[in-house]
Amino acid sequence: MKVSVVSRSGREVVRGxxxxxxxxxxxxxxxxxxxxxAKKFYPSRQRLTLPVQPGSxxxxxxxxxxxxxxxxxxxxxxxxxxxxxxPQVSYRTLFFFEYLGPLLIYPIFYYFPVYQYFxxxxxxxxxxxxxxxxxxWCFHYFKRILETxxxxxxxxxxxxxxxxxxxxxxxxxxxxxxxxxxNHPLYTPVSDLQTKIGFAFGLLCQASNFYxxxxxxxxxxxxxxxxxxxxxxFLFNIVTCANYTTEIYQWLxxxxxxxxxxxxxxxxxxxxxxxxxxLGKHWRLKKLFDGKDGRPKYPRRWNK
Amino acid sequence: xxNPLSTLKRIYFSVxxxxxxxxxxxxxxxxxxxxxxxxxxxxxxxVEKPLFLSQTAAILEIAHSLTGLVRSPVSATLPQIAxxxxxxxxxxxxxxxxxxxxxxxxxxxxxxxxxxIRYSFFGMKELLGIxxxxxxxxxxxxxxxxxxxxxxxxxxxxxxxxxxxKSSELFCVRMPNKWNxxxxxxxxxxxxxxxxxxxxxxxxxxxxGQRKKVLSKSKRE
Numbered sequence: 001m002k003v004s005v006v007s008r009s010g011r012e013v014v015r016g017x018x019x020x021x022x023x024x025x026x027x028x029x030x031x032x033x034x035x036x037x038a039k040k041f042y043p044s045r046q047r048l049t050l051p052v053q054p055g056s057x058x059x060x061x062x063x064x065x066x067x068x069x070x071x072x073x074x075x076x077x078x079x080x081x082x083x084x085x086x087p088q089v090s091y092r093t094l095f096f097f098e099y100l101g102p103l104l105i106y107p108i109f110y111y112f113p114v115y116q117y118f119x120x121x122x123x124x125x126x127x128x129x130x131x132x133x134x135x136x137w138c139f140h141y142f143k144r145i146l147e148t149x150x151x152x153x154x155x156x157x158x159x160x161x162x163x164x165x166x167x168x169x170x171x172x173x174x175x176x177x178x179x180x181x182x183n184h185p186l187y188t189p190v191s192d193l194q195t196k197i198g199f200a201f202g203l204l205c206q207a208s209n210f211y212x213x214x215x216x217x218x219x220x221x222x223x224x225x226x227x228x229x230x231x232x233x234f235l236f237n238i239v240t241c242a243n244y245t246t247e248i249y250q251w252l253x254x255x256x257x258x259x260x261x262x263x264x265x266x267x268x269x270x271x272x273x274x275x276x277x278x279l280g281k282h283w284r285l286k287k288l289f290d291g292k293d294g295r296p297k298y299p300r301r302w303n304k
Numbered sequence: 305x306x307n308p309l310s311t312l313k314r315i316y317f318s319v320x321x322x323x324x325x326x327x328x329x330x331x332x333x334x335x336x337x338x339x340x341x342x343x344x345x346x347x348x349x350x351v352e353k354p355l356f357l358s359q360t361a362a363i364l365e366i367a368h369s370l371t372g373l374v375r376s377p378v379s380a381t382l383p384q385i386a387x388x389x390x391x392x393x394x395x396x397x398x399x400x401x402x403x404x405x406x407x408x409x410x411x412x413x414x415x416x417x418x419x420x421i422r423y424s425f426f427g428m429k430e431l432l433g434i435x436x437x438x439x440x441x442x443x444x445x446x447x448x449x450x451x452x453x454x455x456x457x458x459x460x461x462x463x464x465x466x467x468x469x470k471s472s473e474l475f476c477v478r479m480p481n482k483w484n485x486x487x488x489x490x491x492x493x494x495x496x497x498x499x500x501x502x503x504x505x506x507x508x509x510x511x512x513g514q515r516k517k518v519l520s521k522s523k524r525e
Contacts, residue, residue: 181479181484181485181486182484184479184484186478186479186480187479187480187484188479188480188481188482188484258484259482259483259484260483260484260485261483261484261485262484262485
């Protein structure tokens with residue numbers, strides 16, 4: 001079958017088009033495009049869609065690399081629209097660097113006499129809560145890195161390279177901002193009881209969060225295929241994105257124990273970002289699992 | 305007749321936009337008049353009232369964007385308003401020493417020309433439903449000069465104010481306190497300056513994209 005590859009402005013990306021057997025998959029198509037475009041657009045940079053009627057409000061159908069090209073073709077010919085997503089970086093790489101920052105930056109404020117550069121007499125003794133906070137914080141980001149390499153199964157292997165700068169700026173800046181305040185020589189702790197409650201609650205939420213990640217992992221096969229599934233069990237019976245819920249509450253625990261405005265600002269920003277994601281995922285799942293065509297209907301959750 | 309809600313919306317936006325045309329036209333007029341008659345160091349005093357009124361009213365635009373009442377994305381509205389309010393309420397209001405600088409002139413003139421064009425463009429759209437092509441062209445072209453001149457003035461004024469911000473310790477909050485909170489106006493101002501590094505290209509390229517979209521569309525019509 002013949003495949004013609006065009007850009008969104010209609011220009012031919014591969015002159016003369018490409019020929020494939022009926023059994024060829026989209027992954028084969030992506031490989032061929034990569035080779036035929038002077039090896040510039042590696043497969044993860046390519047976004048291939050079926051053409052949309054001009055003026056139509058429909059979202060274009062994105063070609064999945066695992067399906068056969070024939071599944072998208074009408075007869076023996078098909079036109080695919082090519083978009084360059086720009087240089088890509090694997091999610092694992094992205095997550096590793098964004099989490100590494102806080103993991104290294106926070107202990108710098110704890111162990112090294114940095115406050116003298118801000119004009120303070122640096123006290124070497126840290127209060128117990130400051131020590132526990134450092135352990136808690138580092139454990140959290142160490143856990144995240146381990147999950148990135150051993151638990152999470154990513155549906156999209158890559159992310160645009162610009163996100164490296166944006167995400168690292170977010171994590172590293174907030175990491176330094178919080179670390180500065182909690183490890184400060186003039187830090188004022190809360191009561192012992194409040195500290196214990198905060199950390200205990202936080203650890204409980206981190207454990208729950210880990211279990212949520214395990215449940216999500218089991219929805220997918222090791223190569224990341226499996227697409228969207230209905231998450232079930234544990235807290236997923238109450239909310240669609242129980243992983244985000246537990247993450248948010250985990251930060252709340254940290255803040256109850258350490259009580260800094262910096263920490264609470266971070267909690268607010270992180271919670272709003274994750275809430276946004278969660279709402280998007282919830283509506284997507286509800287729309288996909290509508291109960292028609294043999295698909296299950298998305299079960300009721302706390303917010304329906 | 306269209307449904308009452310959209311009529312209400314149209315009335316609201318007509319009033320809003322034309323009121324701001326008036327406010328910013330005042331700023332422009334008074335600025336130019338004062339330069340000619342009294343000298344640049346008196347410009348701030350002359351424009352203070354209409355400037356503060358017009359610029360502060362623009363907070364409403366964040367609400368318009370957040371509630372979807374207008375199409376502009378929050379990512380373009382928020383940095384714009386944030387920098388304006390920081391200059392007006394942060395710098396000019398608190399640091400009298402910078403008010404006599406010539407940069408204040410370039411600042412208010414850049415801002416007021418931009419805003420008169422922008423608000424009359426939207427005002428026409430809301431009130432009359434049409435936008436004369438000349439105004440459209442102005443709206444999507446004047447930024448090419450006025451963004452650089454305005455942004456340079458903003459950066460220049462913040463930089464000029466830095467030593468006074470540092471010595472005055474205005475709004476600074478120190479530790480120890482119950483909430484382990486600190487605020488340092490000097491570092492905050494440095495952060496604001498740093499924000500212009502990614503912020504200015506972001507805003508400029510956003511407008512370039514808008515220009516391409518709008519001017520090519522009107523050419524085809």
